[in-house]
Amino acid sequence: MFGSPRPAWRNRAAPVVAVFAVLLLLLLCTAGAEGPAARIVPLVFAAGAAGTASWAVWRWRTDRAVYERQLTEWAATEAVLGERLRIAGDLHDLVSHGLGLITVRAAATRHLPQSAEIRAALGDIEEAGRTATGELRRMLTVLRRPSADGPRTPAEDLASLPEIVRAAERTGVRAQLQAALPGEVSSGVQLAVCRTVREGLANTARHAGPVRALVRVHRDGCHVVVNVADSGPADGWRPTPGAGHGLAGLRERIGSLGGTLTAGPVEGGFRLTARIPDGPPR
Structure with missing residues (x-):
């Protein structure tokens, strides 16, 4: 679909390959030679190989640790966003119930002949409206509360x-x-x-x-x-x-x-x- 994947750490392997190539070339050039070069070059090759391998392992572990930390931070952000979505669902349920009661009681009020009953119905409507408004404000306060990293996500x-x-x-x-x-x-x-x-x-x-x-x-x-x-x-x-x-x-x-x-x-x-x-x- 996209061809062979090439993670970022592969690009950093190029210097490692170059170092090995140079050291190997030196070793081949001095193969069969006598004197100090015959003793020094293999030691240099071994030291270079060990150092390069250690650096490669250290760099891989460092990159992996950075990536996992970034992934953990992103997952935490996603969890916060998901929780806010669940709160929004609760908000919908609470407000829908309260406003539904207001609508029903207001419709029923038109058919009541006695003023006492009308006053009682209006009292119910007022109480339901206050309750729904209070729940709405409480839930919106939670939704609007800024996170540790900045404002809420719209x-x-x-x-x-x-x-x-x-x-x-x-x-x-x-x-x-x-x-x-x-x-x-x-x-x-x-x-x-x-x-x-x-x-x-x-x-x-x-x-x-x-x-x-x-x-x-x-x-x-x-x-x-x-x-x-x-x-x-x-x-x-x-x-x-x-x-x-x-x-x-x-x-x-x-x-x-x-x-x-x-x-x-x-x-x-x-x-x-x-x-x-x-x-x-x-």
Whole structure:
């Protein structure tokens, strides 16, 4: 799909190969020689080989530690964002219930003949309104509370996709974004698109490491289609799988919009695909 993956550490191996080549050339040139050179060059070669190998191991461990730290920080950010989304769901349930009661009581008030009953109904409406407003303010305070790293994340839309890709690149994933969506896209679908891209790139970072990933967002008739595909695990990469809640929550979100979510291996890598109905382009 993307050709042979080339993690960043491979580029740093070039100086190591060059050093070995020079030392090997010196060894070959002095093969069969007598005198000090015959004794010194093999020692230099052995010392250079040992030093170069030690440096390569140290550099690999350092790069791996940096990558894992970045991945952990990104996972923590994702957890905070997911919790805020759950709070938003609670907010919807609480406010919907309270405002629903207000609507029902207001409608019933029109059919009450006695003023005492009207006053009681209006009292119920006032109390329900105060309760719903209090719950709304309390939940919004939580949602607006700034995190340790900055202000809260606003609702994402298609304009957020480049930043989502850049965030994944900071963990080592070399992501390419291709987005073409003519016409208007509903806000709910835009948010679902962003969540799909974010989860797909997070899965690539966890399971494949610093490899290439292609993100494609386009229309297919009355559907918005999102594909996030990678080129397979980097050489020697040890996956760090999550609990699986991300895909489960994403599948629920896509399903609530009438769409489908599929995920699985393909062409040596892994692909996540979401198809979300959104009507014809407007």
